[in-house]
Amino acid sequence: MRILLNAMQSENRSGTGRYVTELARALHALAPKEELQYLCPDGKIRCFEEAFLQKPVTPLPLCKRVLTEQWKLPGLVRKKHFDLLHYPAGTGLLFASAPHVLTIHDLCYLKNPDWFPKSRARYFSFVMGKNVRHASRIFADSQATARDAEALLSVPSEKIDVIPLGISPDFSPAGPEARKQLRQCLLLPERFFLFVGTLEPRKNLTTLVRAWARLPEYLPELVLAGRPGWKITQDALRNASGAQAHRLHFLNYVPAELLPALYTEATVFVYPSLMEGFGLPPLEAMACGTPVVTSNTSSLPEVTGDAAVLISPEDETELAGALEWVAGDETLCSRMREKGLSQSARFTWEKTAQLTLAGYRKILGGY
Incomplete structure (x- = not known):
């Protein structure tokens, strides 16, 4: 052949x-x-x-x-x-x-x-x-x-x-040294919600930023990691965050070798995409032991199974509630980490x- x-x-x-x-x-x-x-x-x-x-x-x-x-x-x-x-x-x-x-x-x-x-x-x-x-x-x-x-x-x-x-075997919970090196390379808040992906309309980032901006300031900050795309700008997203703009961080493109540590460091990974054909980032986050909040649309329920909290991606109130719930419940996070590791291992x-x-x-x- x-x-x-x-x-x-x-x-x-x-x-x-x-x-x-x-x-x-x-x-x-x-x-x-x-x-x-x-x-x-x-x-x-x-x-x-x-x-x-x-x-x-x-x-x-x-x-x-x-x-x-x-x-x-x-x-x-x-x-x-x-x-x-x-x-x-x-x-x-x-x-x-x-x-x-x-x-x-x-x-x-x-x-x-x-x-x-x-x-x-x-x-x-x-x-x-x-x-x-x-x-x-x-x-x-x-x-x-x-x-x-x-x-x-x-x-x-x-x-x-x-x-x-x-999922590559490289995506697994990072050890202390890798996480320390990550923080030496990138300026990250102590606790943060994380999104990874291209900045483009179908990733639904304006809704994400608005939903997150409604949360109390004691909850994690928001980090958006991804290359600039089209029709969405960092300035527009800062404007959408209102008074929370000082707690919104952009990393641009993150090299593949740093991603496992970045996923591991995140408090919650959030991926409210409007449509995906598969959805690698949620699975990669799960493989690194990070709880995931993602959309109930297209391929994402199929890929994440019962290991993620699923939300209607265009509902700001539902998304904000899910972020607050997961970030504030360590028992839930522990269950989600266990389920996520099991789900990601299937791929x-x-x-x-x-x-x-x-x-x-x-x-x-x-x-």
């Missing part, structure tokens, strides 16, 4: 970039005899060691990347006799020019285009219908995303494999790789 994985998104700092990197690592560990190769961000095909263990390469400009993915890559599949091409970042081929599988992480662009820049929403709306029509199979991160693919793109359920994402990249290989074999007739 000769598989070519499009890993051009592997250097992306988003959840998609992490998925591509972790999947490649797990596939390599699970099936070293399979002939798996990777299209790197610079447009060159490499084996695993060259693609992921050597120094980073310079990514292609966007226009060249699109040309490579749409025209060069299918030709390489035929020329080098690959059996299958895997597009793991949500978009695939516009034409039926090579056998391929497509991973869909979410369909937020179709369901709520106002959350995104117009050009991006229009692009994804244009390509997704063609992508799923030409793909041999669809991999979806969750049952929620699979249902969206059926409803919004008319994908037959029998064409979809639900393959949940995994591993090894399982993701096993299901991915099974999906490849469905297409290729067993192998």
Whole structure:
């Protein structure tokens, strides 16, 4: 079985970039005899060691990347006799020019285009219908995303494999030394609610800040960790916090190696997203032993099970009440930590790789 994985998104700092990197690592560990190769961000095909263990390469400009993915890559599949091409970042081929599988992480662009820049929403709306029509199979991160693919793109359920994402073993409760080093690197309040993710509309941060700002000052401060996105600014969020602005902190992008300690240090992790295709941050927080408050929408109940406190994300009063309840009840926090560790342990990249290989074999007739 000769598989070519499009890993051009592997250097992306988003959840998609992490998925591509972790999947490649797990596939390599699970099936070293399979002939798996990777299209790197610079447009060159490499084996695993060259693609992921050597120094980073310079990514292609966007226009060249699109040309490579749409025209060069299918030709390489035929020329080098690959059996299958895997597009793991949500978009695939516009034409039926090579056998391929497509991973869909979410369909937020179709369901709520106002959350995104117009050009991006229009692009994804244009390509997704063609992508799923030409793909041999669809991999979806969750049952929620699979249902969206059926409803919004008319994908037959029998064409979809639900393959949940995994949690790296790096995400576990951090020890005292790691937590001390974290506080030497970052200026953090003693107790804090934590959000991790891109600052963008669907993360529902304005509602989060307003809900938190209603709480008494003896409760934890609020830390937002994530790269700037679109349509949401730090200034706008400070304004939404009113008199609590001095207790609102922005960390911007936090390197992956610091995240386990950051999750561990948080009093409560809060993730009131309006829509997710999976939701890695809540699971990562659980794996680090931190209580989680998150939304009762899309994939989040499916992923967090009974280990999180679920709220209606657009209800400020309910969100504020949940934050006050969890932060003020140590017995509840202790139960949530135990449940969270158990729930997060169900999701591993090894399982993701096993299901991915099974999906490849469905297409290729067993192998």
